Amino acid sequence: MAIRPLAVLVVVALAGCRGRRDAADPSALPVPREGMSVAIYARAGGGWASVDDRRRIEVHGDTILLDRIDPSAPLPSLVIEPLADPRDLSIRACVRERLESEPEPVEHPAPPRAAATGMSPIVRCTVRGRPGTYLVRVLHVAPISATATAASGILRYRAQTEVTVAGGDRALVSTRYAITTPPWRTRADVVLYDGLPGKVTPPVELARGAIDLDGGVAILALPSRELPAKLRRVYDGAVRTDAVEPRDAQWRRDSHQAVWVHLEVEGRIPPGPVHVHHEAEPEGGGPLVVRDVDVGALVRRRLGDVTRLPLYIDDTLRGFRRHWVDRADGASLTDRFQLAVSNLGTEMREVWIEEELRPARHREVVRARPTKPAVSREVTRTVVELAPQGTERVGYTIHYEF
Numbered sequence: 403m404a405i406r407p408l409a410v411l412v413v414v415a416l417a418g419c420r421g422r423r424d425a426a427d428p429s430a431l432p433v434p435r436e437g438m439s440v441a442i443y444a445r446a447g448g449g450w451a452s453v454d455d456r457r458r459i460e461v462h463g464d465t466i467l468l469d470r471i472d473p474s475a476p477l478p479s480l481v482i483e484p485l486a487d488p489r490d491l492s493i494r495a496c497v498r499e500r501l502e503s504e505p506e507p508v509e510h511p512a513p514p515r516a517a518a519t520g521m522s523p524i525v526r527c528t529v530r531g532r533p534g535t536y537l538v539r540v541l542h543v544a545p546i547s548a549t550a551t552a553a554s555g556i557l558r559y560r561a562q563t564e565v566t567v568a569g570g571d572r573a574l575v576s577t578r579y580a581i582t583t584p585p586w587r588t589r590a591d592v593v594l595y596d597g598l599p600g601k602v603t604p605p606v607e608l609a610r611g612a613i614d615l616d617g618g619v620a621i622l623a624l625p626s627r628e629l630p631a632k633l634r635r636v637y638d639g640a641v642r643t644d645a646v647e648p649r650d651a652q653w654r655r656d657s658h659q660a661v662w663v664h665l666e667v668e669g670r671i672p673p674g675p676v677h678v679h680h681e682a683e684p685e686g687g688g689p690l691v692v693r694d695v696d697v698g699a700l701v702r703r704r705l706g707d708v709t710r711l712p713l714y715i716d717d718t719l720r721g722f723r724r725h726w727v728d729r730a731d732g733a734s735l736t737d738r739f740q741l742a743v744s745n746l747g748t749e750m751r752e753v754w755i756e757e758e759l760r761p762a763r764h765r766e767v768v769r770a771r772p773t774k775p776a777v778s779r780e781v782t783r784t785v786v787e788l789a790p791q792g793t794e795r796v797g798y799t800i801h802y803e804f
Contacts, residue, residue: 434485434539438470438590438615442559442581443598443605444673448546450598455540461491462533468525470586471498472544479543482527484536491531491538498525523584559594559622561608561674565631565711567665568681573631577624577672579609585617594622596673608672630668633682635716637661637743638756638781639723648760649804651727651735661719661743661753664710671709674699678711685749705780718747719788721755728799735760735802742795745788753788755796756781762802770798 439454451472459466471480482493499522559581566574579594591612597605613620640654647653665678676697681690695713703710722742729736737760743753758781759765767774767782775782775798786794 436537438588440590440592441595442546442592443595444546444559445596445598450546451544453540453542453544456485456537457540458535458537460535461529461531464528464530466527466529468496468527468540469523470584470588471523471525471540471542472584473523475542475544477525479541480525481539481541483539483541485539486537490534491529491536493538494528494530496525496527498522561672563671563674563676564679565665565667565671565676566679567631569683571630571632572628573665573667574626575629575667575669575671576626577609579622579624579672581613581620581622583613583615583618583620586615589614592620592622606670627669632666633713634664634666634710634754635661635719635751636664636710636754636756637719637721637723637741638758639721639741640725640758642758649732649735651730653760654758655725657723657725659721660715661721662712663714663716664712667709667711668707669709671702671711676702676711678713680713706778716751718745718749719751719753720744720746733804735804737800737802738797739799740795740797741784742793743786743788744793745790748790750790751788753786753794755784755786755794757800759800760802762804764803766801768799768801770796772796774798 434456436456436458438456441452441454443449443452453470453472453475455470457470459468468482477496477498480496482496484491484493559579561577561579563575563577566576581592581594589612591610593610594608595605596608597603599605609622609624611622613622639657639659641656641658642654646655665680678693678695678697680693680695683690693713695711697711697713701712720743722740722744724740726738727735728738739757741755741757743755745751755775757775759777759779765777767777773784773796775784775796777783782798782800784796786796788794
């Protein structure tokens with residue numbers, strides 16, 4: 403049975419609690435210090451935040467109130483454990499009440515509106531134990547969505563990366579992360595991850611630091627770093643759309659003629675939009691050409707160890723692409739391509755002709771001319787040298803078994 407990622411975090415938290423309670427001598431175990439730690443996992447606009455809050459509580463009866471619980475956190479993810487001696491305090495059932503806000507004033511004769519309701523960040527729990535002060539750990543997991551608001555607690559982080567290329571083959575990369583925080587009036591150690599636990603590819607740590615959870619936007623900035631970079635002209639003539647599944651014969655059916663100039667950066671650039679500042683001297687001489695380009699999160703691509711950022715269309719180059727599906731029976735499919743690029747300019751140009759591959763159990767390139775393209779996990783690639791006013795053509799067939 404598959405385990406949902408949210409359940410993975412809850413199971414890990416419960417396992418940690420169970421280990422402390424089963425210890426032969428709980429008082430001999432190291433006691434964590436007070437404070438809050440938050441791990442935020444995000445991928446494609448969603449994810450969750452795992453909150454580890456070590457705090458002191460006062461027990462004077464059979465109930466306690468706990469604040470700083472994300473309103474969107476499901477109560478089954480809430481784990482509370484005493485950190486000093488678990489035999490002195492037992493936490494029972496917890497419930498959360500709804501908040502009711504006052505209706506906004508309106509001018510007569512508009513009809514009155516009902517008060518808005520929402521989940522409270524305060525949880526009431528029944529307890530059994532001697533009166534006194536206890537150090538406890540409060541763990542909970544809050545889901546994150548792209549439509550979340552500040553009122554819902556911890557949100558997904560937003561990244562903005564600046565890439566500066568001023569000639570040569572190096573790029574200066576600087577990244578800042580903006581985190582909208584809940585108004586919890588405390589400080590937390592935060593770690594940001596790209597990816598979700600429980601997936602085939604494990605999450606990658608992006609940044610960490612201490613921030614104030616005051617209801618505002620906290621900033622984590624990474625030190626700038628230099629990475630190898632290169633301009634690349636690429637003709638990948640398929641029109642991309644997510645509306646058609648890769649096994650469908652209509653996938654990547656339509657074509658375009660544009661040859662794009664990409665900035666390829668070796669190394670990981672965090673998810674999110676990228677602003678590229680590029681300065682270069684024209685090959686034929688003349689004044690410095692400066693371009694500032696905003697690259698959206700959806701159009702950037704990662705191919706192996708390279709992040710590819712589209713900058714502009716080379717107007718001196720034209721691409722041509724024809725695509726047929728020779729066979730498609732659900733279990734296998736055969737694509738056939740004719741591809742060409744023409745150089746209308748006065749300078750020699752190197753162009754990479756690429757075709758995105760369908761995900762499949764087995765794939766094979768056959769009947770290629772003039773040579774068989776190189777094949778990676780993501781694309782087929784043929785590198786051509788185009789003389790001024792010249793044209794290069796390639797053709798091949800790809801057979802897939804799903």
